[in-house]
Amino acid sequence: RLEVVSKFMAGFHAGAKFADVEVRGGQTVECPWMMLGGVGTAVVPADALSTLNGAIPGDVLVLTKPLGVRAAVNAHQWLHKSPERLKYQSLSESSIRDAYSQACIQMASHNLVAATFLKEFNAHASTDVTGFGIIGHADNLAKAQNVPVHFIIDTFPMIPYTDIICKSFPNANGFNMFDGLAAETSGGLLIAFNPSDAPGYIEKLKEFGITAHIVGHVEKSPNNESDALLNPKGVKTIMDNGFALLHERPEL
Structure with missing residues (x-):
């Protein structure tokens, strides 16, 4: 002990x-x-702080870590404690371990780098994605804005194999992943940028081994109520294993 x-x-x-x-x-x-x-x-x-409530219609939403930590960690636990829960999985043990390894890297990684450059690239609003899932936290952030807006999420970057884990559930939506409600641990930042600033921010994070993605956009609310929702035309899932663990504090 x-x-x-x-x-x-x-x-x-x-x-x-x-x-x-x-x-x-x-x-x-x-x-x-x-x-x-x-x-x-x-x-x-005060002038060093990044704004929380400045998102406006036309902004894009950027996520700095892929989703799927809960699915990866639970599947790894099932290998040892509840192997019967894996009988409907089409994944090999090595694939589950790979997903778990990626989840551990993300959980052990600060949002320090992602947060450091918010001001430089004129972020309009930001929050971290944790226990309420991407939709839950996007909804909270939308409600904090100065103007009524809808945050529309249309893309889920996911840890490889976690989509398969979630689809293997009887309802094909394990942990409510595809509703955007799966809890994340040490999740990434969800940030609203002007479309002209987002590409530069994403490229800057690549210098530190972080692959960020545009996952949605901001629309004007027609009813003066702010919220977040999944794109009614569908949500695209993409696999992302490009997150690197920084072992030493980088020069920022």
């Missing part, structure tokens, strides 16, 4: 150091599960 806890804490400190953050203080309490977390506090000049 001492060895595991020591490594657990060392990893937390390494992550904080990567983000140029100091860890000060802490407490330990009894819990049935092993958990470690913290609260970040910062003071920055």
Whole structure:
């Protein structure tokens, strides 16, 4: 136990150091599960902040990490704990392990780089995609805008093989993935850009091994109510295994 806890804490400190953050203080309490977390506090000049509520009709939406972490992690657990749940899967064990490996890389990766360049490329609004899924967080962000808008999601970049995992469920929609409601852990940023700024931002992230994608657009709301929805004409899924783990803090 001492060895595991020591490594657990060392990893937390390494992550904080990567983000140029100091860890000060802490407490330990009894819990049935092993958990470690913290609260970040910062003071920055007002003009260094990226806006949250400036999305306008005509903007495009960019996502900086592919979706599918929950499917990848659960399928990997089933290999060991519930192999009967994999009987309808057409995937090999190695494919499931590949998906899990990609999910781990993403979960271990900061949004530091993606966030650093928001201001440079004039991001209009941004949020992270975590427990509510891409649609849930897009909906929350849409409702925070200064003008009534619809955020239309038309593309799901996904960790390879996770689409197959989700389609293997009896309803062909495991974890509500294709409704845009599958929870993500350490998900990417969802960002609204002017269409002329998005390509430059995407190219900049490629320099750091991050493959971002345009996943939707912003429309004017005809009824003065803001929300997010899937494109009624259909949502395209694309496979993305181009996410690289940065082992050292890059020069930004």
